[in-house]
Amino acid sequence: MxxxxxxxxxxxxxxxxxxxxxxxxxxxxxxxxxxxxxxxxxxxxxxxxxxxxxxxxxxxxxxxxxxxxxxxxxxxxxxxxxxxxxxxxxxxxxxxxxxxxxxxxxxxxxxxxxxxxxxxxxxxxxxxxxxxxxxxxxxxxVGCGVTSSAISMDKHLTKTVLASAGINVGRWELVTRRQWETEADRVLLRLESLGFPVFVKPCRAGSSIGITKVDSAEELPTAIKEAQNHDPRVIVEAGIVGREIECGVLAGRPGNERPTWREATAPLGEITVPEGEFYDYELKYVDAEAVGLLCPANLPAEAEERIRRLALEAFEALECEGLARVDFFYNDESGDVIINEVNTMPGFTPISMYPQMWAVAGVDYPTLLSELLDEALARPKGLR
The missing domain is CATH 3.40.50.20 (Rossmann fold)
Structure with a gap:
């Protein structure tokens, strides 16, 4: 010290x-x-x-x-x-x-x-x-180590690891710069096989920057170019029908016992956006009044438990440490639960969803910060 x-x-x-x-x-x-x-x-x-x-x-x-x-x-x-x-x-x-x-x-x-x-x-x-x-x-x-941070930042690698762990992440395709420059026609055929709409995203960016919702094949080249303005690696995801549900994970102090899903995850939050829109940069930071943030989310007890258990499974599959926010789609009719992405440094303002979810669990903002710092100090340095 x-x-x-x-x-x-x-x-x-x-x-x-x-x-x-x-x-x-x-x-x-x-x-x-x-x-x-x-x-x-x-x-x-x-x-x-x-x-x-x-x-x-x-x-x-x-x-x-x-x-x-x-x-x-x-x-x-x-x-x-x-x-x-x-x-x-x-x-x-x-x-x-x-x-x-x-x-x-x-x-x-x-x-x-x-x-x-x-x-x-x-x-x-x-x-x-x-x-x-x-x-x-x-x-x-505070937060994840080198490998976990790198994998969790790259949406393609995140989905690859989670899918290998048996976790549903939906359908997607990766587009690299080389592929787009040398075989664009073949790339477009792959992307069209996902159906429409699709969401074209920079592979290693957040805050919904550079994302385009695409409703037809003709729109794909422009959307890919926009995503490549932020990252040469682009991910294209099939559209998913479902409610946007988020789960906060807090690792706790290093110890010998695996934390339970109740201990390591917070009550769920839900994001609602105006009809026909998606949760893009403008709605997150410019026109935030149009967005509904519901915490705790109104879900059946069985669905909440399933989502919170999956959040902890994803956290562990990616070997995360400290904190993460795991974002899901939940379909009321089918009961399907699909992971969208994992954020290892989620938005952390007092009105951000991650602190709000833990506030519902009885952990206020200053206490949450201290818990993260204490966990980091207790963690061994070097390879672990």
Whole structure:
């Protein structure tokens, strides 16, 4: 631990992905709610160019305002995490560090880090990249490890692993850049076999960015191009009729006994959207008033138990740690339950579904944060 009584928490947010502003909004909620009597907090922002900078500990700087998110900006300083030691240093340059002539004029010691709370959504944060850096630095961190983060971030790999575990994930097709460039006609035939509508998505993105609902074959090339603006790997999913149900999973402290589904999962939440629409970026963050968030969801007891058990099974099949939100489709008539995706760093503002589900279970927002940090500190470092 550090010299202070309270463990030092490095809160990392922003990042290089298209979800930069969502990450900032998540950080605003956590900076406001984290228990300062238990944790010594140091906020660190990552710009969209990947520069690490120390930022003010002021949540109002990072909130959505008038439907617009906030961005991290860099000046003449940069922060680095030292390998092996888990210490932070701040480098001050004599000019813009991007200038090849820039020179370091001073180095400041920001002290050691006890645990990192990485609030990065999408690539270069939720996909195992920064988790690998924390592993190299020998510092504890909240959330999944390198392999689990990488697999869970890639929708195709997630579905492949879950399907191999016998979990229903619906029908889908992967489109790589090479396939699209060299055999587009064959790709289109594969996609048309899914039927319509389909949903064309970047394989490694979230917050519904770059997603298009496609109702005919003629619309596929444009939708694929839009998805490729965010990721060269594209996944195309068959449309599924069902209610959108979400389940929060909280791993708890490392121990010898497997937690029960009642202990590890929260009461379910449900998302409802206007007729004929899907839960896209606009509805999530701009026109959120049009969306219904029901928690707890009104489901038969048998269906709720089945979904919560499946959420824990998916969490374990992907070897997740810490937390995840597992998203499902539930069909009232058939009783079918299909997993849509697994989010290893779900939205975490006070009004996000993940904290709301745990609030219904009696775990308030500050307590939930402390539980995640305590779990990360108790987890062994290195290979496990």
């Amino acid at each position: 550090t010299d202070t009584i309270r463990p030092r928490v490095l809160i990392v947010f922003g990042g290089r992905s298209s979800e930069h502003v969502i990450s900032c909004a998540t950080a605003a909620g956590i900076l406001r709610a984290i228990d300062r009597t238990r944790w010594d907090v140091l906020p660190l922002g990552i710009t969209e160019d990947g520069e690490w900078v120390r930022v003010d500990d002021d949540p109002t700087l990072f909130e959505f305002r008038d439907g617009h998110g906030q961005h991290i900006h860099a000046g003449s300083t940069r922060v680095a995490l030292t390998p092996g030691a888990g210490s932070l240093v701040e480098l001050t340059y004599d000019r813009d560090p991007a200038d090849s002539q820039a020179r370091v004029v001073s180095v400041g010691d920001l002290g050691r880090v006890d645990v990192v709370l990485p609030l990065l959504h999408g690539p270069y944060g939720e996909d195992g990249t920064i988790q690998g850096l924390f592993e190299m630095a020998n510092v504890a961190y």
